[in-house]
Amino acid sequence: MMLFEAIILSVIAASTPLLLAAAGELVVERAGVLNLGVEGMMIMGAACGFAGAYFTGSTFCGAALGIVAGIAMSAVFGLLTLGLAVNQVAAGLALTILGVGLSGLIGSGFVGERIAPAPALDLPVLTGLPFVGRILFGEDAFVYCSLGLIGGIWCFLYRTRAGLVLRAIGDNHTSAHALGHPVLRIRMLAVLFGGACAGFGGAFLPLAYTPFFIPGMTAGRGWIALALAVFASWLPGRLVLGAYLFGAVTILQLHAQGAGLGIPSQLMTSLPYLATIIVLILISRARGTAGSAAPASLGLVFVPDR
DSSP states (O other), X not given: OHHHHHHHHHHHHXXXXXXXXXXXXXXXXXXXXXXXXXXXHHHHHHHHHHHHHXXXXXXXXXXXXXXXXXXXXXXXXXXXIIISOOOHHHHHXXXXXXXXXXXXXXXXXXXXXXOOOOOBOOOTTTTTSTTHHHHHHSOXXXXXXXXXXXXXHHHHHHHSHHHXXXXXXXXOXXXXXXXXXXXXXXXXXXXXXXXXXXXXXXXXXXXXXXXXXXXXXXTTHHHHHHHXXXXXXTOHHHHHHHHHHHHHXXXXXXXXXXXXXXXXXXXXXXXXXXXXXXXXXXXXXXXXXXXXXXXXXXXXXXXXXX
């Protein structure tokens, strides 16, 4: 029972950064923008978040600085793609490369340093409940924020007029512009929100997941977050399931290596990414017969209507 509880807790921890980053990307793509710079924003959030927590001794300050770093990176992306009409794919890839290099420069002085991890919730009675207590009432703030974020996004997209406008822009930005909606402004706000979520997800890694910083510690999580948005068909509820599924694959391959199954460790490490490819192939085949649920302008129109 203790082992099963430990596995569940590990899955939740591994899934949280994916869920945070993918939630922001879902909103961005719902607005009809494709941001391939999520990996760069996450690693910048990790480096700046660790630096902020290291100098201030506050996890909150570190998380806030990680969010600011993600917003700053996304602002550059928005300026290039929405302001200067640069190709979104090229700008996103360039931003990822910039983020990886810049984070290495920022974090070079912190390699080998450690900080106190984010404190977990501790309710005297509830946290002590057998099995479910630690899982439901003993997580850190990042976990509860990720689930609250998904609920907030769902309410925004499907229960508010602003969410309806954002989805309309993603479906047909020309018609939305003709109706008088500020397409570029709304898309820019969506991009900034996505950057904040990516930076927050990146900050989770050194502040709660592992209390230290190493270059490249996101290890492709930004790319998985991009795939998760597609995997979920841009629906918040499915995004939660997808994030925890991919987190489970990541953790189970670690336990499989520890069990000594004789499978090469390199193959086991590649399982989350192999699962990503398989899921995308299955989704592509399903859409070939049922039609796509993606925003109509996503991936088709890279120069926004002015």
